[in-house]
Amino acid sequence: MSGVMIEAKDLTKKFGQFTAVDRVSFTVSKGEVFGFLGPNGAGKSTTIRMLTTLLTPTSGTASVAGYDILKQPDRVRENIGLVAEKVILYDRLTAYENLEFFGKLYGLPEKVIKERAEKWLTLLHMDQWMHTPVMKFSTGMKQRVNIARALLTEPPVLFLDEPTLGLDPQTRNLIRKFIADLKNHGVTVVLTTHDMLDAEILSDRVAIIDHGKIVAVDTVENLKKLVPNKENTNLEDVYLYFTGEEIRDKALSKAKSEGRGHF
Amino acid sequence: MKKTIRDLFLIARKDLLEFSRDKMRLFSFFLMPVFMMIMVGFIFPSENALKNACIGVADNDQSRYSRSFLKMIEAAKTSDGEKIFKIEHYDSLTALKEAIKTHEINGAIYIPEGFSTKLEENTQAELIVVEDQANPQASQIFTQVLTRMVDGYSKQISLQKLSLSLKQPPSMLEAIVEPVKAKITGIVKGNYNYFEFVAPGIIAMIVMTAVLTGLAASIAREKEIGTLDGILISPVNRLSIVLGKAVAQAVRGLIQGTIVLILAIFLFGVKINGSILLVFLILILGIFSFVGFGILVSASAAEQETATQILFMFQFPMLFLSGVFFPISMMPAFMQAISKIIPLTYAIEALRKVIVLGGGIDSVKNEILILTAFGVVATSISVPLFKRMITR
Numbered sequence: 087m088s089g090v091m092i093e094a095k096d097l098t099k100k101f102g103q104f105t106a107v108d109r110v111s112f113t114v115s116k117g118e119v120f121g122f123l124g125p126n127g128a129g130k131s132t133t134i135r136m137l138t139t140l141l142t143p144t145s146g147t148a149s150v151a152g153y154d155i156l157k158q159p160d161r162v163r164e165n166i167g168l169v170a171e172k173v174i175l176y177d178r179l180t181a182y183e184n185l186e187f188f189g190k191l192y193g194l195p196e197k198v199i200k201e202r203a204e205k206w207l208t209l210l211h212m213d214q215w216m217h218t219p220v221m222k223f224s225t226g227m228k229q230r231v232n233i234a235r236a237l238l239t240e241p242p243v244l245f246l247d248e249p250t251l252g253l254d255p256q257t258r259n260l261i262r263k264f265i266a267d268l269k270n271h272g273v274t275v276v277l278t279t280h281d282m283l284d285a286e287i288l289s290d291r292v293a294i295i296d297h298g299k300i301v302a303v304d305t306v307e308n309l310k311k312l313v314p315n316k317e318n319t320n321l322e323d324v325y326l327y328f329t330g331e332e333i334r335d336k337a338l339s340k341a342k343s344e345g346r347g348h349f
Numbered sequence: 350m351k352k353t354i355r356d357l358f359l360i361a362r363k364d365l366l367e368f369s370r371d372k373m374r375l376f377s378f379f380l381m382p383v384f385m386m387i388m389v390g391f392i393f394p395s396e397n398a399l400k401n402a403c404i405g406v407a408d409n410d411q412s413r414y415s416r417s418f419l420k421m422i423e424a425a426k427t428s429d430g431e432k433i434f435k436i437e438h439y440d441s442l443t444a445l446k447e448a449i450k451t452h453e454i455n456g457a458i459y460i461p462e463g464f465s466t467k468l469e470e471n472t473q474a475e476l477i478v479v480e481d482q483a484n485p486q487a488s489q490i491f492t493q494v495l496t497r498m499v500d501g502y503s504k505q506i507s508l509q510k511l512s513l514s515l516k517q518p519p520s521m522l523e524a525i526v527e528p529v530k531a532k533i534t535g536i537v538k539g540n541y542n543y544f545e546f547v548a549p550g551i552i553a554m555i556v557m558t559a560v561l562t563g564l565a566a567s568i569a570r571e572k573e574i575g576t577l578d579g580i581l582i583s584p585v586n587r588l589s590i591v592l593g594k595a596v597a598q599a600v601r602g603l604i605q606g607t608i609v610l611i612l613a614i615f616l617f618g619v620k621i622n623g624s625i626l627l628v629f630l631i632l633i634l635g636i637f638s639f640v641g642f643g644i645l646v647s648a649s650a651a652e653q654e655t656a657t658q659i660l661f662m663f664q665f666p667m668l669f670l671s672g673v674f675f676p677i678s679m680m681p682a683f684m685q686a687i688s689k690i691i692p693l694t695y696a697i698e699a700l701r702k703v704i705v706l707g708g709g710i711d712s713v714k715n716e717i718l719i720l721t722a723f724g725v726v727a728t729s730i731s732v733p734l735f736k737r738m739i740t741r
Contacts, residue, residue: 138582142740160584168582172575176363178370187363191356191583219370235579 089116091243091274092137096146099132106132108298109146114276114291116242119269121289121306122278123321125329129298130278131171134245137276138168151243164192167236167244171251173228174235177221181212181231184220185238192239199238206234210264226257233261243274250281262287286321296329353586360580360593364567365600382555382605386612389551390544400431402491405448405457405479407439412465418476418502422458425498433494442477449481456480456491468506545620548613549700550673552628553635556606557693560636562660563598564643569656572647577739587736592728595640599633606632622707628700631713634720635696641727648731648738672697692723 092114099107107129114120124130135141137148139159148155151165168174175184182203189199207213210230220228229249236244246265250258258281265275265288279285285292286306293303302309302324310319313327368374406422408415425433437454439445445457459477467474478495480488507526508519515522568591571577580590610628613619621628643660650656669675670684671693677685688694699716702708710717 140578140581140740142737163582163584166582168578170575170578172578174576174579176367176576178367179363183366187359188579188583190359191580191585193352193584 090114090149091116091118092120092148092150092276094133094137094146094148097133097136097143097148098145099129099136099141100144105298107136107143110295110298110300111146112293112300112303114274116274117269117272118290119265119275119277119288121285121292122276122295123280123282123285123292123325124278124295128295128329130295131247133295134168134170134247134276134278138166138245139163164239165241165243167239167241169229169233169236169244169246169249171247173232175220175228175232178219180217180219181207181223181234182216184231185235188235189238194239202238202240203234206237207231210234211260226253229253229257229261233264237268241273244268244276246275246277246279248279249277250279250284258284282321282325292321292324294325294328301328353589356585356589357593357596360585360590361596361600364594364597368597368601378601378605379608382608383612385551385555386609386616389547390612390617400427400433401435402433402456402487403435403437403454404491405437405439405445405454406460407441407445407457408460409441409462410460410464414465414468414474414506415460418460419458421502422495422498425494442479445479449479455484456488456495458495471510544613544617545705546676546701547674548617548619549704550671550697552606552609552613553632553693553696553700554668554671554673555609556602556632557635557639557696558664559605560595560598560602561639561643561664562657563601564595564640565647565650565656565660566653567594567598568644568647569650569653572651572739573653581739587739588732591640591644591732591735595636595643598643599636602636603629603632619704621704623703623709627703627710627713631696631699631703631717631720634717634724635692637724638692638696638720638727640724641729641731644728644731644735648735667691667693670694692720695719695723 090113092112094110094112097107097110098105110129110133112120122130122133132141136143137150137155139155139162142156150162153161153165155162174188175181176187179187185203185207186196186199189202190196194202203216204213207216207230210233212227212230212234215223215227215231220231223231233249236246249265250261253261262284265277268275269288275288277285277288289306291303291305292309294301294309302312306321306324309324310321313319313323316323404422406419408419419436422434423432423436427433437448439448439457442459445454445459448454449457457479459479461475461477464474464476476499478492478499480492482488504526508522511517511522511526512519568577571580610621614621646659647656650659670680670688671677671691672688673693677688677694680688695716699713699720702712702716706712
């Protein structure tokens, strides 16, 4: 648990007049699971897209695994894995062909790809489906292969954008255990989720983001103490205390009209 | 550099593998050039297309002359040795006109009573060719062929008559009856027809529009389903991504181009007078000249549908302006000016020189240079723009 793996400095992204992410700064230490919570359209995914070099910040910058996202994007890319809101797999290729393709893009030799594909797919209980086209899989099966894809390069930093969204409790449980296990192996994880249980169990620290700004960062325990007049506070209470109970359709539709969809 | 090229082929291979698994897409991929070629090949009539054309005949004269004329028409053959006309017999001019109206026949010849008497009396005889005005293209060729035959027949009779009265062999008299004869000669041997004019254009058009729409659709689709993010977060040069996709599309385009070429050769008798390798070189350069434009469209469009729509808007005018169907020199000046900035124009021009005129690399070096320049300029503008737009 030493050393800074991610450092965001005044990260800002504007889409036209709309500020999706507004001067966001935070650090994530090595081996930490960093929960990223916030209402729809708050700027979670936009922040992750900037950290993974998929979006260029309007201002500010960040470093990931010691490399600047603007100056050394390829170095950053070599050190990260991403599970995004959409499953990054080709439907018509088999699980293995998908892993092979993405592995080769990172310059991994065929032998290493094969070993690791077997290893990760076995750990995710997908080994018997290795040579089946992805289009035949259920959502949960796809997500498990998708996670194996993100881990194929065994990156020190992993970004998980709602990895358990729309999955059944069994798969959710499997993935949760899996993330906890990664953490034990020293992988740094940035996790966005709407599942408060996921966030509470897995995160060392949690950042709550609203309207593009970070409104609170701390351990779950410390954040709970901030909620007044409540016994047995859980993370959901903390979340609602900081972000209010108003529904955020407005921000979402605004963001969608800017052409990037979910934030 | 080495990694850029290796990644390029990785992406191209993945795209082709994905494509080869999609049965519906494969099916339409092979059928499209076949449809296109059959349509164009049969819709634009040539004299060779006039095979076994059904014509009606009403011989009200029933003489030696009328019968020998009809025999001549019946025997007329195309250059491939097939009969031009299939003859149906009718009683009267009215019956012939009725038959044309009901599309039983494509045209008709009416030989009025007294045809032979007039010929024997040395007055001008007349026969009537009825054309089908509902089908102007076919009837134009049909009347052309028939008129030529009537002319030939009438020349034959005049030769016979002259030789009888002048007591000279007919061969001596040909120069008197027809003192000047036009001999039409082209640069290459054989008949030249409209199909040979359009075939190179169709090949270039199919290959290039397939690549253009394919490239835009393929990038836009990956953007839409999210897999493009997977490629973009890997340490891969952005140039490899767009060129890899372009190579996959080029392979597909060239396969379709080859199908068109094979059909043109075997089904429609188009002869490639120049080098086939040169044909492919021009096609590849033509594809290259289009890649930049395809990248720009796909990077700017958020969805596949938008990309396809934008391209369709450009495609249609481009087909006419690039001279696929009509010679550019026959267009108004402002259109000619526009056609000069479309790379397809140069690709078609070069292909015509090679396929129809049998030109070598020397004859098309200007077009090759222009296409290469288009490609280099467009790609070097569009790749940095692609980088910017995709992370906007």
